[in-house]
Amino acid sequence: MKNIIWITIALITLSTACAQQAIWGEEAIVSPEIQSDNKVTFRLMAPYADTVLVTGDFLPPEELHTPYGVFDVPGKAMLQKDNDGLWSYTSKTLTSDIYTYSFIIDGVTITDPNNVYNVRDVASVLNTFTISGEKADIYSVNNILHGSITHQWYNSPSLKANRRVCVYTPPGYENSSEQYPVLYLLHGAGGDEEAWIKSGRLPQILDNLIAQKKVRPMIVVMPNGNVTQVAAPGDGTRGYYKPQLMEPRAMNGEFESSFKDIINFTENNYRVIANKENRAIAGLSMGGFHAMHISRTYPNTFDYVGLFSTAMLIDNNKIPEYYTNTNETLKTQMQNGVKVYWISIGKRDFLYQRNKEFRAQLDELAFEYTYVESAGGHTWSNWRDYLTEFAPLLFEK
Amino acid sequence: MKNIIWITIALITLSTACAQQAIWGEEAIVSPEIQSDNKVTFRLMAPYADTVLVTGDFLPPEELHTPYGVFDVPGKAMLQKDNDGLWSYTSKTLTSDIYTYSFIIDGVTITDPNNVYNVRDVASVLNTFTISGEKADIYSVNNILHGSITHQWYNSPSLKANRRVCVYTPPGYENSSEQYPVLYLLHGAGGDEEAWIKSGRLPQILDNLIAQKKVRPMIVVMPNGNVTQVAAPGDGTRGYYKPQLMEPRAMNGEFESSFKDIINFTENNYRVIANKENRAIAGLSMGGFHAMHISRTYPNTFDYVGLFSTAMLIDNNKIPEYYTNTNETLKTQMQNGVKVYWISIGKRDFLYQRNKEFRAQLDELAFEYTYVESAGGHTWSNWRDYLTEFAPLLFEK
Numbered sequence: 064m065k066n067i068i069w070i071t072i073a074l075i076t077l078s079t080a081c082a083q084q085a086i087w088g089e090e091a092i093v094s095p096e097i098q099s100d101n102k103v104t105f106r107l108m109a110p111y112a113d114t115v116l117v118t119g120d121f122l123p124p125e126e127l128h129t130p131y132g133v134f135d136v137p138g139k140a141m142l143q144k145d146n147d148g149l150w151s152y153t154s155k156t157l158t159s160d161i162y163t164y165s166f167i168i169d170g171v172t173i174t175d176p177n178n179v180y181n182v183r184d185v186a187s188v189l190n191t192f193t194i195s196g197e198k199a200d201i202y203s204v205n206n207i208l209h210g211s212i213t214h215q216w217y218n219s220p221s222l223k224a225n226r227r228v229c230v231y232t233p234p235g236y237e238n239s240s241e242q243y244p245v246l247y248l249l250h251g252a253g254g255d256e257e258a259w260i261k262s263g264r265l266p267q268i269l270d271n272l273i274a275q276k277k278v279r280p281m282i283v284v285m286p287n288g289n290v291t292q293v294a295a296p297g298d299g300t301r302g303y304y305k306p307q308l309m310e311p312r313a314m315n316g317e318f319e320s321s322f323k324d325i326i327n328f329t330e331n332n333y334r335v336i337a338n339k340e341n342r343a344i345a346g347l348s349m350g351g352f353h354a355m356h357i358s359r360t361y362p363n364t365f366d367y368v369g370l371f372s373t374a375m376l377i378d379n380n381k382i383p384e385y386y387t388n389t390n391e392t393l394k395t396q397m398q399n400g401v402k403v404y405w406i407s408i409g410k411r412d413f414l415y416q417r418n419k420e421f422r423a424q425l426d427e428l429a430f431e432y433t434y435v436e437s438a439g440g441h442t443w444s445n446w447r448d449y450l451t452e453f454a455p456l457l458f459e460k
Numbered sequence: 461m462k463n464i465i466w467i468t469i470a471l472i473t474l475s476t477a478c479a480q481q482a483i484w485g486e487e488a489i490v491s492p493e494i495q496s497d498n499k500v501t502f503r504l505m506a507p508y509a510d511t512v513l514v515t516g517d518f519l520p521p522e523e524l525h526t527p528y529g530v531f532d533v534p535g536k537a538m539l540q541k542d543n544d545g546l547w548s549y550t551s552k553t554l555t556s557d558i559y560t561y562s563f564i565i566d567g568v569t570i571t572d573p574n575n576v577y578n579v580r581d582v583a584s585v586l587n588t589f590t591i592s593g594e595k596a597d598i599y600s601v602n603n604i605l606h607g608s609i610t611h612q613w614y615n616s617p618s619l620k621a622n623r624r625v626c627v628y629t630p631p632g633y634e635n636s637s638e639q640y641p642v643l644y645l646l647h648g649a650g651g652d653e654e655a656w657i658k659s660g661r662l663p664q665i666l667d668n669l670i671a672q673k674k675v676r677p678m679i680v681v682m683p684n685g686n687v688t689q690v691a692a693p694g695d696g697t698r699g700y701y702k703p704q705l706m707e708p709r710a711m712n713g714e715f716e717s718s719f720k721d722i723i724n725f726t727e728n729n730y731r732v733i734a735n736k737e738n739r740a741i742a743g744l745s746m747g748g749f750h751a752m753h754i755s756r757t758y759p760n761t762f763d764y765v766g767l768f769s770t771a772m773l774i775d776n777n778k779i780p781e782y783y784t785n786t787n788e789t790l791k792t793q794m795q796n797g798v799k800v801y802w803i804s805i806g807k808r809d810f811l812y813q814r815n816k817e818f819r820a821q822l823d824e825l826a827f828e829y830t831y832v833e834s835a836g837g838h839t840w841s842n843w844r845d846y847l848t849e850f851a852p853l854l855f856e857k
Binding site (some may be wrong): 170183 | 487611634
């Protein structure tokens with residue numbers, strides 16, 4: 064086996080960022096390390112640093128006071144240095160979930176060099192880890208059949224562009240002639256067509272719910288809701304650029320009015336049941352806002368609507384015309400019938416009040432909806448939960 | 461528009477790692493910044509750091525002397541600090557390519573917090589940037605038709621597992637009944653089924669070559685060559701773990717002997733021309749090794765073979781049985797006929813000598829091949845080039 068060992072060592076030396084790796088007999092640093100009692104130890108080798116902090120959503124949130132209000136931001140904790148310069152911190156016992164975190168080394172926010180798992184959050188990259196158990200098991204890759212994820216490009220005549228969309232097809236789709244219902248699932252501001260896959264764990268959630276026979280096998284179509292992007296940052300014609308939270312024109316009605324192109328693409332390219340009873344639309348934050356307005360202005364198209372932590376603009380004269388005078392179309396939508404109109408938000412969400420006002424608007428119209436109020440705020444932890452709760456309500460079995 | 465501004469600010473405060481972002485009037489840091497003359501400026505705000513280095517393949521390589529030989533490793537350069545604590549370094553003018561880099565802050569190797577674009581290299585995450593121009597343009601998303609990438613799971617009876625594979629289908633595949641030739645494309649040690657997509661820019665290279673009519677539209681199948689993984693790290697049943705360069709059993713013949721399952725899956729699920737004239741196999745490093753042995757032991761299956769920087773074990777008694785006594789099967793492969801047997805390596809590759817010995821073995825058998833020797837070493841820059849050169853040789857038009 065001498066050859067294999069030689070090649071292995073040679074290849075290892077080629078790795079650029081090997082400072083924290085086990086080469087030439089140094090011991091490997093494990094970070095994060097999930098202990099058996101679900102405490103988590105974070106480690107960073109930094110002999111010359113003066114302070115190292117960890118910040119993330121596994122810590123109790125801190126309140127940030129701003130001229131615009133008080134907001135929850137992830138808490139911080141201090142790591143301790145040992146004689147070798149290895150910093151470490153062990154958390155309290157954590158409940159099952161997927162968490163994100165960063166280190167702050169002498170004021171510089173960095174990713175953990177020993178953890179290759181990360182997600183992009185607008186213009187930042189955050190590390191992730193998972194505490195297994197009931198909640199996270201639905202996000203895990205289990206030994207069951209898996210659906211496919213296709214990154215495909217569709218033509219949008221309305222936007223005069225070829226644009227990318229991600230499509231989940233359920234296990235067995237490729238080897239059957241069956242037709243399936245469709246959930247259109249929209250991302251929030253700063254997200255893109257991959258957000259529900261990467262942060263939302265959509266493929267894992269759907270695979271698990273389908274295996275547990277809790278949902279009907281369905282197709283999930285995830286478009287890009289930023290009309291200024293043809294695909295996720297780095298995968299489009301704009302090349303590499305620094306992503307921003309609000310792309311221009313993301314909330315001006317253009318995406319909503321171009322949505323027919325996405326429905327046409329889906330119904331011409333996938334084996335779908337192309338009727339209202341088998342169409343659902345849902346979204347988080349800005350995507351909830353898009354879903355509300357699309358379902359309202361395509362009034363006899365969707366029997367299922369899910370609004371997760373919706374970034375609801377209040378109907379007044381200062382907002383784009385597409386979003387004003389909503390009562391008439393909501394009334395039509397109600398008269399045409401909606402089987403499930405599902406609204407969810409966390410008690411600590413900064414959008415709580417706006418959602419309350421929107422519910423009051425629906426109440427006045429006698430528009431029926433289901434309302435689910437959760438703990439927590441504007442978080443992926445909540446959005447994964449909402450999807451897990453909402454999907455089983457879809458489509459009659 | 462007051463509403464939108466309010467929501468934007470609120471959402472921005474939710475971003476965890478905003479230390480380097482433009483909030484509350486601070487100026488945004490741009491790093492890396494590609495200057496008009498293709499010099500690149502790297503920046504890091506770190507007022508309390510003593511030294512900040514940048515290391516990457518855009519710098520002249522350094523030689524690392526080890527007990528096992530002398531190896532090229534990425535060079536380093538020092539950043540300079542200004543009065544505000546902003547460190548910066550500007551490179552020489554760079555030629556067109558995709559580059560990777562890291563910062564080293566007081567000895568700790570980190571990613572650039574202002575650059576969200578990165579690739580995983582075994583157990584490290586490296587930032588990337590692109591210098592546009594002739595070479596990188598073939599890696600760019602241009603305003604042309606795009607193929608699809610599907611992440612799909614196949615059953616491998618040989619390995620008793622459901623495993624993930626990535627499949628590129630050319631533009632128009634979904635809306636035709638045409639049958640296509642297939643290239644099976646294999647990754648190296650430490651890689652996985654996504655390596656050719658993320659680091660290899662395969663979708664962009666194929667889209668561009670097809671648009672330029674330089675290659676025949678083809679399907680590209682990218683399996684995972686580590687039999688201990690059902691999917692890329694984090695996407696399989698093992699959950700999150702620290703990836704290692706050499707997975708156990710990656711070079712023992714198991715992957716090669718299970719390869720029939722991948723061919724069966726492809727030919728049963730995709731519209732392929734299922735004959736030798738329309739099958740190609742290629743791979744880089746360990747994947748070149750796999751491609752050599754698969755094409756040899758499935759002797760009448762592939763008319764096109766590409767061996768890029770192959771991690772060639774030399775035939776002796778110390779290596780797994782699958783890789784010994786290769787002359788007989790190579791002779792059979794030669795007698796059955798191979799249209800293109802393509803070998804490429806960089807002059808500075810640490811595997812240069814082993815490839816030379818393998819070519820000598822082929823010469824003795826009078827086995828015809830094409831040999832392309834490039835500059836540079838064991839790098840993605842070379843592998844993207846090799847793919848770009850090799851693909852146009854495939855399949856008669």
